[in-house]
Structures are given as C-alpha cells and as structure tokens.
Amino acid sequence: MGGAKNHAESLTARGFNDTSEAICTVHIADDHLLDLVAHDVASGLCAFCDTPREETVGLEVVVSNVVRAIERSYDRTEVPSDWVPSLDTSDVLWDEFGDVFEPETQLFILGCLNELITVDNWEPLGWERQDGSTYADWRTFRKLVTHRSRFIFVANKDRHTPEGAEEASRFVAEFQRIIMENSEEIIREIPRQTVIYRGRMVSSLDDAQSLANAAALGPAPDDRAAANRMSPAGISLFYGSATQEAAVAEIAAHDVEQRDFALVGAFETLRRFRVLDLTNLQVPSVFDESRYARRGDLGFLKGFVADITSPIKLDGREHREYAPTQVLTELIRWSRYPSVDGIALPSAQARNLAVDNTANYVMFFGPESIEGHGSLRDGSRPSFRLPAGSIEAYKVNRRVDAERAQWRSSTR
Ligand SMILES: [Zn+2]
Structure with missing residues (x-):
C-alpha cells in the first residue's frame, strides 16, 4: 500500500504518468530534443507507426523532457482563477511544441503527451510583469x-x-x-564589393539604352521618390535584392503598369555596411537551454517579419498599409544604438523562386550615394558603384496560379 501511495505521489511530483510505449526518432524534428534523448535510443515498437523500429525512444523520456521544458516558462497552477492568466496543457503544447515533431504525426504525438501529463493548468512565469x-x-x-x-x-x-x-x-x-x-544575432556586416541588384521596368527594349545608367537605375531623386514599404513618398532610399531574379520579381510585382521588361543593374558596395538582418531568424528550440532566453524575442520578430512582408494590393491602400513599416524604418535609421546602414528582409515575391538568397535590402541612401552622381552634400565618399557593362535586361513572364475554391453554385 505504502509503495503504491509513494508511487502516486512521485507521479504527481514529476507531472506525468507511467508509460511503456515508445516513439521512433524519425518523428522528432527538433535537434535539441534528439540530443537530449540520444542516450535512451534503442530498438522497439513505435506507438505511432505501430511497427518495430531500430531507433526508438521511450515516450516517458520524451514526456519528461517536455515537462521540464514547459516548467522553464510556466508554473503549475491548481485551479484557473480570474486574476491569474493560465493555459491548459493542450494550449501550452500547441503554442510551444508545434514544430518539435514532424507534421504528419504531430497531432497524435501532442495528443498522447497531453494524456500523459497530469498537470491541467499552467501559469506563465512573470505574467504579472507583462x-x-x-x-x-x-x-x-x-x-x-x-x-x-x-x-x-x-x-x-x-x-x-x-x-x-x-x-x-x-x-x-x-x-x-x-x-x-539580440544585435549579435540580427546585425550583420555586408562586406565591400558585395553586389546588390536594383532595376526598373520598361515597356520595350527601345527605351533600354537611354535608361542603362546609374542615374536611371539608382534611387529616385527625393522629389520623385514614390511611397514604398519602408519609406514614404519624398524620402528616397536604395532598395535592392541579393539576386537578379529577386530584383526582377520585386519590381515586376510592384509595377502597376504591368510592363514587359526589366532592366537590372549589378550595383557594387564601395564600403562595409551594417544591416539589421531579418532574413534568416533562428528561433531557439524550446529545448535549447543556452539560447532559450532569446526565444520570445526572436519568435516575435519572426511573426513581425511575416506580417510586414506579406504582399499588399497596390490599389491605393499602400499609402496607409505601409505607414507602420515606414515609421519603424525611420526609428531604426535614426537610432544611434545599434547604428545600422539598412535592413535586410526576405522577399515575399521571390519566395517561390529557385534562388539561394531571397534577401531584399533597403539601404538608407539616396541618389547622391551613387558614384558619379557628383553632388554629395556632406562631402563623403559614394557608397555604391554601377560598373560599366553590368546592366542586363529581362523579359518578364507573368504567371497565374489558380486552385479550386470551396464554393459551388446551387443545383436548384
Ligand atoms: Zn514511428
């Protein structure tokens, strides 16, 4: 009797029930969790594919690591109350462990963990400070x-x-x-002699020769600078892309006149730049103890970047929808700490292209930053150069993707 009572007490203390089931390691997508369970890998029967496997790990080992990870950000709470925010176990599992397991079996695994965990409610640590x-x-x-x-x-x-x-x-x-x-993770140097592609749309290649120069392909003069995602009309910035393909995709998507050709110049950087690089944010795993503290911040930035890069219909709504990013760009541009020369963002337009680097750049430089412009106000040296013979023309093919929508006309 005493033994059974002690066992029940220890189950309560650790927060999950006994199980003899196992899971094969292929269902675990998170490398940090794989490291944590590496010592316990053995052959066994996987409860999720119902097949004997070479590499499985006891579900109890997995659930104990999951509970430990939850307890880094949550306290157990008995009864939900009106004044303390709390989440039930399935909410916590979905919020924090969504990408820990491979997508195909994730639903079953999280459901199974939810059954095993005996704690019903969790209170986010430090909620009273937020x-x-x-x-x-x-x-x-x-x-x-x-x-x-x-x-x-x-x-x-x-x-x-x-x-x-x-x-x-x-x-x-x-x-x-x-x-x-988070500056050590998100501020990056762009070395000298990096190529950034920038272009403009033209209706025919007859116009090409007269526009194939740095003045025509560089940032617009202040009085002709149009409203853009990161800058309002009247403020000229250097927008560019890491590849020609991304540059063409961007300018073609923003061309309300739907012109057929793109002229793209390969601008070269003449000095080292520091950019706020939001292109490749690595949100730490919930199991990564050394970087766990950054999880909230980088997770936020990831959602933020998805929001600000989603395409906007250019039917006039850009004048209001771009306003929040224009304000934040000015904040970043004129902040002293950390001081940066521009921002790199993933290109929404180049997402489906077969290119390695889909970064877009917005650099805090206007037309005077281009070599040969000749009127640098502050006497500083130019920041970009368009070498002779580095302009190429592209014919733009616009494609339409369609899928059947969930709608059908009535049969009556
Ligand atoms: Zn399996």
Missing part, C-alpha cells in the same frame, strides 16, 4: 499608425489620447530593446 504581449502591442501600434495617429502619438493619461497610444509607445520601446539585446 502588460500584454509584444505581438498584441505591435497589432495595436499598426492599427493606431494606420488609422488614428500616424506621426505623433502622445501617451499621456491626463489628456485626451487616442486609444492604443499607451500600447503603441510601449511597443516602440520594446521593439528597440529587442533589436539592442
């Missing part, structure tokens, strides 16, 4: 800048202030903190 999540604040910031107060938001409790101003101010501070504290 006034809402960064992502929620970003959504509020975006809404405020798009629809209520674009250029100034005063968060003053004594005065009439637009709804969301407090959250938006908090987001700006939090965004700066995230960039500062």
